[in-house]
Amino acid sequence: MNLTKSKELQSRFHSVIPGGSHTYAKGDDQYPESMPVYLSRGKGCHVWDVDGNEFIEYGMGLRSVTLGHAYEPVVEAVSRQLRFGTNFVRPSPIELECAEALREFIPSAEMVKLGKHGSDATNAAVKLARAFTGRDLVATCKEHPFFSVDDWFIGSTPMNAGIPKAVQQLTVNFHYNDLESLRRLFAGHPKQVAAVILELEKETEPAAGFLAGLKELCAREGAVLVFDEMITGFRWDNGGAQKYYGVTPDLSTFGKAIANGFSVSALAGRRDIMQLGGLHHDKERVFLMSTTHGAESHSLSAALETMRIYREEPVVETLWRQGRLLTEGIRQVTKQLGLADYFYVRGRPCCLSYATLDTAKQHSSALRTLFLQETMRRGLLMPSLVISYSHSDADVQRTVEGIAGALQVYRQALDQGVERYLEGRPVKPVFRKFN
Numbered sequence: 001m002n003l004t005k006s007k008e009l010q011s012r013f014h015s016v017i018p019g020g021s022h023t024y025a026k027g028d029d030q031y032p033e034s035m036p037v038y039l040s041r042g043k044g045c046h047v048w049d050v051d052g053n054e055f056i057e058y059g060m061g062l063r064s065v066t067l068g069h070a071y072e073p074v075v076e077a078v079s080r081q082l083r084f085g086t087n088f089v090r091p092s093p094i095e096l097e098c099a100e101a102l103r104e105f106i107p108s109a110e111m112v113k114l115g116k117h118g119s120d121a122t123n124a125a126v127k128l129a130r131a132f133t134g135r136d137l138v139a140t141c142k143e144h145p146f147f148s149v150d151d152w153f154i155g156s157t158p159m160n161a162g163i164p165k166a167v168q169q170l171t172v173n174f175h176y177n178d179l180e181s182l183r184r185l186f187a188g189h190p191k192q193v194a195a196v197i198l199e200l201e202k203e204t205e206p207a208a209g210f211l212a213g214l215k216e217l218c219a220r221e222g223a224v225l226v227f228d229e230m231i232t233g234f235r236w237d238n239g240g241a242q243k244y245y246g247v248t249p250d251l252s253t254f255g256k257a258i259a260n261g262f263s264v265s266a267l268a269g270r271r272d273i274m275q276l277g278g279l280h281h282d283k284e285r286v287f288l289m290s291t292t293h294g295a296e297s298h299s300l301s302a303a304l305e306t307m308r309i310y311r312e313e314p315v316v317e318t319l320w321r322q323g324r325l326l327t328e329g330i331r332q333v334t335k336q337l338g339l340a341d342y343f344y345v346r347g348r349p350c351c352l353s354y355a356t357l358d359t360a361k362q363h364s365s366a367l368r369t370l371f372l373q374e375t376m377r378r379g380l381l382m383p384s385l386v387i388s389y390s391h392s393d394a395d396v397q398r399t400v401e402g403i404a405g406a407l408q409v410y411r412q413a414l415d416q417g418v419e420r421y422l423e424g425r426p427v428k429p430v431f432r433k434f435n
């Protein structure tokens with residue numbers, strides 16, 4: 001694979017941008033050292049790097065691009081809106097349209113406030129919950145990797161430099177599918193927990209009664225229940241995983257899939273809580289989401305068009321169907337190669353990832369890196385296995401063929417040692433204390 005131009009760009013990126021990327025998940029340490037590809041364009045589920053190499057990809061803008069890159073109807077809607085201006089001094093009807101559309105989709109949305117980043121919404125949820133309850137602690141689900149760029153969450157990770165101890169101590173944890181752990185938390189911090197925040201589902205399905213039990217427990221303890229639907233929203237169902245599982249939270253947060261990669265996020269929830277950020281109450285005012293670019297109108301037109309497509313076309317059904325096709329194809333390959341215990345697909349078909357295990361059945365970042373290296377060589381870019389509406393049967397078939405080739409090398413690496421096959425250092429977790 002020719003990476004001449006990418007390799008030339010690499011030092012320029014690092015000389016001006018700390019980490020060489022504006023998003024940690026896209027950084028060099030997340031990919032094979034020998035393959036620092038820089039992407040210049042995408043169409044559907046295909047992307048091209050600056051040297052002209054083509055990949056079928058399964059990251060899809062960190063799960064924000066559900067329809068496909070440069071998806072024509074969305075591009076058209078954005079282009080039309082751009083001619084009318086992008087930012088005004090008073091609200092524009094498109095903001096109302098967008099909030100109303102979201103309210104129609106999301107079962108628990110009595111009111112909706114829009115932002116740009118997912119973290120805008122989760123930060124606002126935490127602040128609102130604290131103001132509403134008059135309490136300080138936030139309980140996050142320990143098994144869920146990411147909720148916000150802000151101190152209340154980053155302070156609870158190993159990468160907590162620069163965050164005051166006092167702030168770090170305000171975030172506490174409970175475990176997924178373990179109501180008892182939340183009960184213990186409430187008991188250990190009586191009347192101190194403002195919010196309980198989690199994703200409805202990641203790799204593990206919610207145990208029977210877990211989500212409903214959470215809701216009941218939070219109501220009894222007076223804590224605000226927040227479902228972070230950044231990833232599950234518009235993937236599990238058009239109404240998010242709360243619709244899929246039939247359990248509604250007090251507040252929920254959406255981003256990513258709302259606008260097919262354009263920057264729109266939303267906080268939705270109970271009127272009595274959301275109103276604290278508004279003008280019609282006599283309590284203390286809460287500074288909710290409010291930024292200069294918050295209602296940038298071309299992003300909102302992308303959201304409206306994307307939501308129109310969700311409403312009128314079988315997007316979610318397609319994500320699930322193509323995810324199943326991919327899972328089945330990979331399962332056949334791993335079975336043939338005797339790898340079923342060492343490489344397997346995880347999660348729901350609409351939002352898959354994979355596990356790379358060594359001979360001791362421990363998670364191996366060296367084997368993950370080898371898999372990335374060998375799939376990239378075969379024209380696949382797959383930090384996860386996130387499907388989009390644009391992944392056709394032919395794309396999935398080509399993907400399974402590429403994975404079959406990559407897993408043959410993986411098999412040899414398991415038998416003979418990964419260091420014989422891996423070029424460069426293994427990938428590293430984003431949240432680590434030192435480089």
Ligand SMILES: Cc1ncc(COP(=O)(O)O)c(C=O)c1O
Nearest residue numbers: 117118119146147148228230255
């Ligand atoms: C579950 C979850 N919540 C919140 C966020 C934060 O979203 P953003 O990166 O748009 O601020 C993310 C981002 O990956 C996420 O996956």
